[in-house]
Amino acid sequence: MKLEQQIPRNALIWIVLAQFSLLLPHLGRVPMWLVLVYVAAAGTRVLVYQGRWSFPSRGVKVVCAATCLGGIWLSYDSLIGLEPTVALLLVAFSLKLLELAQKKDAYLLLFLAYFVCVTEFLFSQELQVTLYLLAVVTVITAALVALQQPEKLEFSLLPLRRAGVMLLQAFPLMLILFLVFPRIDPLWSVPLQRQAAKSGVSNFMSPGDISNLSLSGDVAFRVQFDDFVPARSQLYWRGLVFSKLEDSTWRALTWSEVPANERRPLVVQNLVGQRFDYSVLLEATQQNWLYSLRYARPSDLGVMSTNDFRLQSPIELEDQKEYRVSSWTDIPIELELSDWRREVETQLPLSGNSRTRELAQQMYSEAGEDSRSFVRATMAMFTEQDFHYTLRPPRLGGNSMDEFLFESRRGFCEHYAAVFVYMMRAAGVPARVVAGYQGGELSPINGTLIVHQFDAHAWAEVWLPGEGWVRADPTAAIAPERIERGLQYSMGDDEGFLSGSPLSPLRYRNVAWVNLLRLRLDAMNYSWQRLVMEFDSAKQYNLLSGLIGEISPARIATLVGVIWMLVLGPVLYTLLRRPARAKLDPATLSYLDFCDRMAAQGCVREPRETPADYARRAIEQRPEWGEQVMAITGAYETLSYLPPLQDQEAQLQKLRNLVRGFRPRKQ
Incomplete structure (x- = not known):
């Protein structure tokens, strides 16, 4: 197997964490043997990575799949219904670890993980569940990020940070789609047969x-x-x-x-x-x-x-x-x-x-x-x-x-x-x-x-x-x-x-702080259900009518365009603006000021061009700059590439004076 196709250790750890996070909210409704299946599959994959075991043969995987299928039948007395279907999906998701050999297998598993994440909404749409699943989506995305970092041999939290930044960047787009895009009933609102007993008063x-x-x-x-x-x-x-x-x-x-x-x-x-x-x-x-x-x-x-x-x-x-x-x-x-x-x-x-x-x-x-x-x-x-x-x-x-x-x-x-x-x-x-x-x-x-x-x-x-x-x-x-x-x-x-x-x-309820915490959580859940989960086409129409008046394709397009500009403007500014110089050392800041003055005269420094090469090319174009350019370049190289000098501050001040005194004029 080629090195670029291997799954990095850091990515494998994040994949295992993502799978466990997805299984956790279903623990109260799936049989306990399914948890053992996941633990066995994850342990097997770790041993394979360490070289102690080899990947199971096709026959072993077929036996495992058939055994789990029979277990679901015995646990639910059926394979039809919401609970057995979700359990079947979780079993397949866990057993996929047994054939997780290349990056393409990991991509398939993680894309499936996003779908498995949605299944929890079939059972609950409370605020705390939503926040937990948002954290799970962050973990899944972190696993995808880790797949792109083969140099990371040890476990690192850097993929989690980058995944969080990506989701924060996507949040404004999600908000636009939620408010403006035509309301379509989600998967969890589709009538599905359930095995669980009906809640509430019976007939x-x-x-x-x-x-x-x-x-x-x-x-x-x-x-x-x-x-x-x-x-x-x-x-x-x-x-x-x-x-x-x-x-x-x-x-x-x-x-x-x-x-x-x-x-x-x-x-x-x-x-x-x-x-x-x-x-x-x-x-x-x-x-x-x-x-x-x-x-x-x-x-x-x-x-x-x-x-x-x-x-x-x-x-x-x-x-x-x-x-x-x-x-x-x-x-x-x-x-x-x-x-x-x-x-x-x-x-x-x-x-x-x-x-x-x-x-x-x-x-x-x-x-x-x-x-x-x-x-x-x-x-x-x-x-x-x-x-x-x-x-x-x-x-x-x-x-x-x-x-x-x-x-x-x-x-x-x-x-x-x-x-x-x-x-x-x-x-x-x-x-x-x-x-x-x-x-x-x-x-x-x-x-x-x-x-x-x-x-x-x-x-x-x-x-x-x-x-x-x-x-x-x-x-x-x-x-x-x-x-x-x-x-x-x-x-x-x-x-x-x-x-x-x-x-x-x-x-x-007789413990004051416990009762207050419970009531605050319930109040947040009530607001969440009314404002978000019950946000239907009628409420969307009323919201848009209040914003733009008469609903028409032209006004909707204008609203979407304005919102896109407001959302994407800061993102484009972040991507296109020049790198911040605040974190650079004082000598480099002065030298970059010198490069900007040169660029204004038509002599632009090329990417990855060394100061010495840039100075030679500038002198070839404008020989009259020779003395000043060499002096500035020499002072910068002295400060940047030689060991710290005793008169470091004096040398830095010298560089700044040379740059301030460099005022070329276009011919």
Whole structure:
């Protein structure tokens, strides 16, 4: 192999560092054996470089590739989907080290590295992820720079510095393209099948589903109110309405189950009470439903209202979505209940949970068959009797309502909401389960309300004559601190808030500096998502309209030309200007001044021409300069090429005087 085709040691180290940096953010979602594959491939390549091993044969590489392919199949039960595809790409990227023999192989590997870098955005686009990937791009570019420095035998940080300068020079161009170039959806916004479980509230609810969400500290969505934030006890974020009970599982009605005449959203004409205007930035859920306060009217065209007063997106949310909403939390809704809706919201399975049915009918009779009195009596039962609110309820069997109400009496919000609705329906009172989130954390940094997954909640809505659908939350009766202060303050010491996530900063909100750092990071993430990630065609159009007025090809071309001049002007100046002389020694500065005076008379010094050769050529052109030119050249050579003299300063002053006195005139 020719020397110029060999991979320098410094470049090989940077390539290994780049690969490790790319693998690091995927550690939480790829099987651990994939990390071992990378370590083995990197170790093998280092041993090959040291001459201890030789490159693996083709058969060995085929066996390695086939084994890894089988490992991905066993780990994900499929080769189709986002996670297995990314894992397959990472495996191929790691095994490429086994045939990294020449510079052309390194170029291919590093160009592939830029593509692998983008794959992390398929899972997260937060600010800290972006900053990390920017650092990774710098490392990859440093490896490319190191490939061009075969003389570097030891590890050096110089390629990293040069790569950073190159990226800083490219930043203005990136900014221009971001602001002016037509908006095209990025790769990470393309719908892709994922193997991971869907995040957030699901379209069905069984005992334990909501409590499982409460083990996560991930952000569900963020809300920015235009004016003031409602009291925490009013922050019920409706997402789904469960109207059907089948095999102890509550689920929402499908589109086909709703008659055509009932599908049209109901509109409240008399909007009274306090109005709240706000915007919601919802994390990707791979679901259609959106979250809002009671009776919400969306401002965006891409948000639909349903016949049970929810908001919904026409497509699944594969990416973050921002939408604006206005809500009236106090107005009565659906004062008249249709026969179909009444039948649906009072329907129960034909059999099962007989003790709960009997108790409900007995209490309804004792309440004088008055719905309001019955609701109050049921709430009082949860408050006065020995019921417990816990994240760790016992497992329930087929008659889950009977077992919970008469035996365990321990449950989370979904248990209480479910049994409450069951009792209402058993007495013939229309009721349904509502799932979503309750509360949120108000950030003092930017006034944003942060709703986490552990804020997931289930409550009930009951229909009362003259009032319409009214919220009834049994959790507020059994554990009022959950509604007033949040989940963290309603859990017992034995359960532990976010006990499965010991490194979550949310567990240390009582530590002032940790909490402040977390909130500042969240505020930056919120601004990043709104200003950058949500910068779509509409926002780009508004920005350009504000800058140039009417949008036209001529004005766009003019804007781009002006920006290019502003961006490239300093770069061109840096490239074309004469080398700075500030770092040169005083003798050389004086001699270059002499060369400039000569050049003004038409005698320009050639590149790499020695002072002596330049002096001879100048004298040949202008003999009358001979004495002065030789004196200046001799003084400069004495100062530059001889050992330091005792009268160094005197000699330097002599040179300066000779140059000042040299004033040739053109013939």
